[in-house]
Amino acid sequence: MGLCSGGNKSQLIASTKPLMRQTVGQALINAAVIGVRLKNRWLRPSVFFVRRVPFVWVVEVFSFLSMIYSIFLRTFDAICVVLKSGVVVIWGVLMRKLKLLTGVALVAALVLETQVGMSALAGQVTGTGTRIENDVFQSSKQWGRGLSVPQSGQITRVMGGTYGFQIVGPNDEIVGDFLFPEQAVGFALPAGDYTIRPLVCRIHRHHHVEVTVEY
Numbered sequence: 102m103g104l105c106s107g108g109n110k111s112q113l114i115a116s117t118k119p120l121m122r123q124t125v126g127q128a129l130i131n132a133a134v135i136g137v138r139l140k141n142r143w144l145r146p147s148v149f150f151v152r153r154v155p156f157v158w159v160v161e162v163f164s165f166l167s168m169i170y171s172i173f174l175r176t177f178d179a180i181c182v183v184l185k186s187g188v189v190v191i192w193g194v195l196m197r198k199l200k201l202l203t204g205v206a207l208v209a210a211l212v213l214e215t216q217v218g219m220s221a222l223a224g225q226v227t228g229t230g231t232r233i234e235n236d237v238f239q240s241s242k243q244w245g246r247g248l249s250v251p252q253s254g255q256i257t258r259v260m261g262g263t264y265g266f267q268i269v270g271p272n273d274e275i276v277g278d279f280l281f282p283e284q285a286v287g288f289a290l291p292a293g294d295y296t297i298r299p300l301v302c303r304i305h306r307h308h309h310v311e312v313t314v315e316y
Contacts, residue, residue, distance in 0.1 A: 107293040118275070225257070225315040230266065230297030234306040239240060245310075248295040254316030256288045265300040282310075290314055 228248025236242050248268070262282035270276045271294050279285045299308035 109293055208228060223315060224251070225254075226297060227311060227313045228297045229309070229311045230299050231309045232299040232301060232307070234301050236306065243298070245297055248297060248314065249291050250290050250295065250314050250316060252292045252316045254290055254314045256285050256312055257289065257315045258313040259283075259285050259310070261308065262299070262312075264302050264305055264308050266308075266310045266312075267298040267300065269296040269298050271295075285312065292316075 110138050226249060228246055230243070230245035231243070232243045257283035262279065262285065265278075265280045266282075266285075267275050267279070268277035268285075268290070276290070276295060277288055279287065279288075297312055299310045301308050
């Protein structure tokens with residue numbers, strides 16, 4: 102846009118003046134040569150026509166060159182204005198897009214930081230329980246990993262539990278009794294140590310359950 106400034110435009114016009122003078126001078130010389138040729142070949146009978154035609158041509162050439170020069174200056178100024186306006190508009194659009202992207206990135210960073218913070222604060226524990234009933238030998242065996250909940254939470258996942266299971270407290274009290282595993286999801290548990298006790302049916306005498314609690 103430096104080309105469109107006032108100083109540069111004045112320098113450009115000043116630099117084109119010698120070229121314009123040279124062009125006008127050359128046009129005058131060409132007009133004179135054409136006039137002489139016309140006089141020598143076709144215009145001898147009419148003195149008035151011989152004297153007037155070269156002058157008219159000079160005026161026409163000068164007017165034409167002046168018009169071209171004026172059109173050039175107006176076009177040059179118009180191009181400068183259009184380019185300046187276009188650059189301003191494009192710059193404004195880019196700045197608005199940049200502000201929008203910056204805002205979106207900031208919101209995404211805040212959401213991610215919040216999720217990371219919540220994940221760091223949250224925790225989960227998993228307890229298991231397995232039960233095998235042997236009717237032939239009249240034996241029963243149960244084992245598993247206890248469910249130790251450090252603070253209040255809720256059950257978020259149950260694997261197995263097809264035949265139902267129970268959650269037993271430290272004093273052998275039944276805290277939760279579920280016939281289906283879906284019933285246990287969302288069940289709230291206070292802080293404490295629990296045991297997973299799988300249930301069996303008359304046909305299926307082997308059962309394994311895993312329970313996950315988030316707090």
